[in-house]
Amino acid sequence: MAHSKSHLPTKVCVVCQRxxxxxxxxxxxxxxxxxxxxxxxxxxxxxxxxxPRNSETPTTAPATDGQYRRAVE
Structure with missing residues (x-):
């Protein structure tokens, strides 16, 4: 019979949030x-x-071929 491990404490990873x-x-x-x-x-x-990225300027823009490319400032 397997042991129940539901009583063990848990935390959330600061990187992956799991x-x-x-x-x-x-x-x-x-x-x-x-x-x-x-x-x-x-x-x-x-x-x-x-x-860190600046949230005011767009970092990517859709290209005509469906791929994303970096926006030109």
């Missing part, structure tokens, strides 16, 4: 855990180094 459940390896530092995986932890570092 819920993840407590694991034994996080027992001592569960209060510090922010990411569901090493992949998300690595992606958070690459996202923080990128420059």
């Amino acid at each position: 819920p993840f459940t407590w694991r034994k390896k996080w027992e001592k530092n569960w209060h510090e855990v922010k990411y569901c995986s090493k992949r998300c932890q690595g992606n958070s570092k690459s996202k923080s180094s990128t420059k």
Whole structure:
């Protein structure tokens, strides 16, 4: 018979916004855990180094062939 794991605490990953459940390896530092995986932890570092986009200017415009291209300012 399988064990019910519905009683374990959950958090939401700050990168992918998916819920993840407590694991034994996080027992001592569960209060510090922010990411569901090493992949998300690595992606958070690459996202923080990128420059935020200006929401007032369009970044893409539809081309005539159905693909999107960068808008010319």
